[in-house]
Amino acid sequence: MGTTMSDLFDFKSRQRRFAVVGHPVLHSKSPQIHDAFARQCNVSLSYDAIALDPIAFEQGVRNLQAGGVAGINVTLPFKEAAFRLADEVSERAQFANAVNTVSFSDDDHIAGDNTDGIGLVRDLQENLGIACTGARILIIGAGGAARGIVQPLLQSNPDCVVIANRTVSRARELVASMDSPDRVHPCGLDDVNEAFDLVINATAASLSSQVPALSESVFHPGSHAYDLAYADQPTAFMRWALGLGAVRAVDGLGMLVEQAAEAFWIWHGQRPHTAPVISALRSGGC
Ligand code: NAP
Numbered sequence: 327m328g329t330t331m332s333d334l335f336d337f338k339s340r341q342r343r344f345a346v347v348g349h350p351v352l353h354s355k356s357p358q359i360h361d362a363f364a365r366q367c368n369v370s371l372s373y374d375a376i377a378l379d380p381i382a383f384e385q386g387v388r389n390l391q392a393g394g395v396a397g398i399n400v401t402l403p404f405k406e407a408a409f410r411l412a413d414e415v416s417e418r419a420q421f422a423n424a425v426n427t428v429s430f431s432d433d434d435h436i437a438g439d440n441t442d443g444i445g446l447v448r449d450l451q452e453n454l455g456i457a458c459t460g461a462r463i464l465i466i467g468a469g470g471a472a473r474g475i476v477q478p479l480l481q482s483n484p485d486c487v488v489i490a491n492r493t494v495s496r497a498r499e500l501v502a503s504m505d506s507p508d509r510v511h512p513c514g515l516d517d518v519n520e521a522f523d524l525v526i527n528a529t530a531a532s533l534s535s536q537v538p539a540l541s542e543s544v545f546h547p548g549s550h551a552y553d554l555a556y557a558d559q560p561t562a563f564m565r566w567a568l569g570l571g572a573v574r575a576v577d578g579l580g581m582l583v584e585q586a587a588e589a590f591w592i593w594h595g596q597r598p599h600t601a602p603v604i605s606a607l608r609s610g611g612c
Pocket of ligand 1: 491554556
């Protein structure tokens with residue numbers, strides 16, 4: 327069992343309280359990450375992982391708010407529900423149709439933001455030195471994660487962005503909902519038959535050790551592969567990409583830490599150093 331509501335409300339500390347909510351959520355690394363940021367920045371907080379009942383998400387969030395929690399991160403499957411619940415959302419959450427960072431104010435106001443996309447772009451460009459500017463980028467998948475990353479990727483001025491999805495209508499809907507649909511090309515997995523500089527797996531396939539059914543020609547010898555999923559071992563997508571000649575394949579752990587750093591900034595106004603936290607998580611702890 328994780329932390330229960332009553333554990334949280336019995337907590338008699340003067341620290342500000344935060345949590346990640348999801349279902350399931352016990353696997354989440356967010357408590358470790360926020361605790362590490364807090365130590366680094368000398369911020370006093372508590373941060374728990376709380377499983378909410380999927381049929382009572384709103385009540386669960388209202389209970390946390392009433393109990394004095396200052397903010398929550400939201401993970402699967404609640405990001406769209408959090409978007410609907412928020413009184414006010416940022417532009418990036420508005421486009422993503424999903425909220426992963428919620429701030430509660432004293433007057434019961436709920437503000438929602440989405441830090442996933444900026445987290446990915448920072449990991450790519452600042453941590454990994456993978457340039458997006460001028461790059462030909464393929465995003466595989468058209469779910470919530472793809473929605474969250476496409477706009478921030480476009481802001482780094484790539485040469486082109488293609489979104490390929492198993493269900494092609496979903497890729498088309500995503501692109502049609504954009505302000506600048508002419509800059510992104512939707513298609514089905516079967517339609518992709520050229521090579522890209524950066525291939526981003528934003529599907530849930532890695533969660534079941536599968537690889538999207540894509541042409542092997544998507545990689546050239548200088549291609550980078552990035553899997554939003556992360557695991558202790560290289561994911562099936564990373565192994566597949568390296569086997570087809572990608573120069574490098576990376577998982578989404580850095581994105582996870584960077585999106586958390588952006589949430590930390592929203593809540594505490596401080597930007598923690600992410601490199602030591604990524605490195606500690608890679609070696610098994612924080
Ligand atoms: P989602 O909304 O459920 O979307 C799932 C997407 O995956 C859809 O496009 C779906 O295609 C596609 N898909 C699922 N199984 C597939 C398969 N076997 N072959 C091809 N396509 C498949 O999920 P999401 O929220 O976008 O999450 C996607 C991934 O991103 C997950 O692995 C999640 O853990 C990861 N993620 C990581 C971070 C991070 O910080 N690193 C943040 C957010 C998400 P259809 O439309 O055809 O069903």
